[in-house]
Amino acid sequence: MFNKEIIGKIKSIQIGFLPGISIGRVIATRLYDTSVKSIAIRVIHALFYQSKFTIIKEDLDADTLVFHGCKYMNRPDYDIMVGELQSKLSNRHDYMEVTEHFSLLSVFYNIYHALKVFSAVRGLNFFRKMYVSILFSHYIAAHGYIKGIDLKRYKHLVTFCDAHGYDSLMTQISKGIGLKTYTLQHGQYKILKSNYMADAEAYENFISDKMFVWGQATIDEFLKFGFDESRFAITGWLKERPQIIKAKVPVFGVLLSGDNIKVNRKLISIAVNLSDRINETLLIRMHPKDSIENYIDLLHGNKSFFTTLSEEAFYSKVRFNISYMTGAFLDSIAYDVPCYIYENDMLSDIFRIDGLNFSSVDNLLILLSNAVDKKNDIANYFLAPISKNIKLN
Structure with missing residues (x-):
């Protein structure tokens, strides 16, 4: 239109x-x-x-x-x-x-x-x-x-x-x-x-x-x-960086982005496949603009769930996340939870990060088996320390 x-x-x-x-x-x-x-x-x-x-x-x-x-x-x-x-x-x-x-x-x-x-x-x-x-x-x-x-x-x-x-x-x-x-x-x-x-x-x-x-x-x-x-x-991320207690359970998450149903469906398909292959529970965190009805047909078995957990509760349960172009990627980093990013032709360069991009379940499994901790480097580039005083002149 x-x-x-x-x-x-x-x-x-x-x-x-x-x-x-x-x-x-x-x-x-x-x-x-x-x-x-x-x-x-x-x-x-x-x-x-x-x-x-x-x-x-x-x-x-x-x-x-x-x-x-x-x-x-x-x-x-x-x-x-x-x-x-x-x-x-x-x-x-x-x-x-x-x-x-x-x-x-x-x-x-x-x-x-x-x-x-x-x-x-x-x-x-x-x-x-x-x-x-x-x-x-x-x-x-x-x-x-x-x-x-x-x-x-x-x-x-x-x-x-x-x-x-x-x-x-x-x-x-x-x-x-x-x-x-x-x-x-x-x-x-x-x-x-x-x-x-x-x-x-x-x-x-x-x-x-x-x-x-x-x-x-x-x-x-x-x-x-x-x-x-x-x-x-x-000014830094205008949100206090939280401290959470991580639950040691076999659970990983998917962070859906807004206004991108096609890619979200691809992410969930990869995640459901991964859940079967590594035998871990999958938690899917919805974007506030989105609806479960767009994805319910992709789930099967009893290891994949949409979640309405609070932000703190969600990040305390998952050991890693997968995402696309969403600011929730930085929430994950701030909570000290690794986050891998689905890569396609439309992925913005800012999200092309060596060691974090995948295009298939097999790619993702390789990243998980050779994980390199880059959270601090990523956090410092994307999320500067919060300013204690903002003065407008």
Whole structure:
């Protein structure tokens, strides 16, 4: 439905009553998954859900606004990162988050704005224009709420991820009035072989003045895309590195990635085969965006299980993991659990690590029998020590 060229055109659309704002950038991450189900969910969400901007922590002398525009996603791992940032931030700051709630009244307002911007959405067929206009309408309403906030009293804005809707909108508005803008790394960003994935927006849609990153590995990836190194500051992984007690049981794990069902199925097939060959139990850790129904047909016997264990409980049980291009690879390293990475033609270079890549069960068995401990080297490159004090100047 939308290829890279069309997404680029959508980002360039200008709405007359929103000068200097690219609503196309705001909705960009929502244009990649074009299944009927996903489109239907997004249309319903755009029309029937209203955003609520709430100040949770307020300091009358604050010079910084920490803005969590992804709070509504109900991702505890995201909340932890924002909390860690606040605990390390020496600037006096306010904290604001966005939640959403169902509202029948918002339907009329959003339909009105969808029709109002329909003519401005040029170069698309009728169905695409209507879909994009409806997505636009949701954030036009949010724009009105943000414009009512006295942002001029701040010097700095820190968002969770400026590639996502509310954070992108807040960043654009804040930059327009002269605030210095920052955003966080929240997954292992990588330059993709194909940019037709929502993950590409981490760099395609990076508009803040500076990004706080986990380690040098992320900076090296962004340099490949042409960014200047001055736009990055290493803060370390904004998440306390846990200490766990490892259970000495024959169990290994699979870490599934988001929006990649085809590769996830390949990973599970390899893992089920491996489980039979080494006679170990397999635990499959789902990505929060995914569904067990996509994979249940691949399991057989009584040694393979999907798990809802907490992060600490999961990593305490497994002696190694296999994964693809997912930030959970670094969770595994941080928990001192070896993690091997499935390799195919689309694997990003950042995940091509000697001694950790495999393409088949036989490859993986060879790696397991000749395991070399590289956890410290990998951790130091990807996950720098956490900054104890983050000061915005």
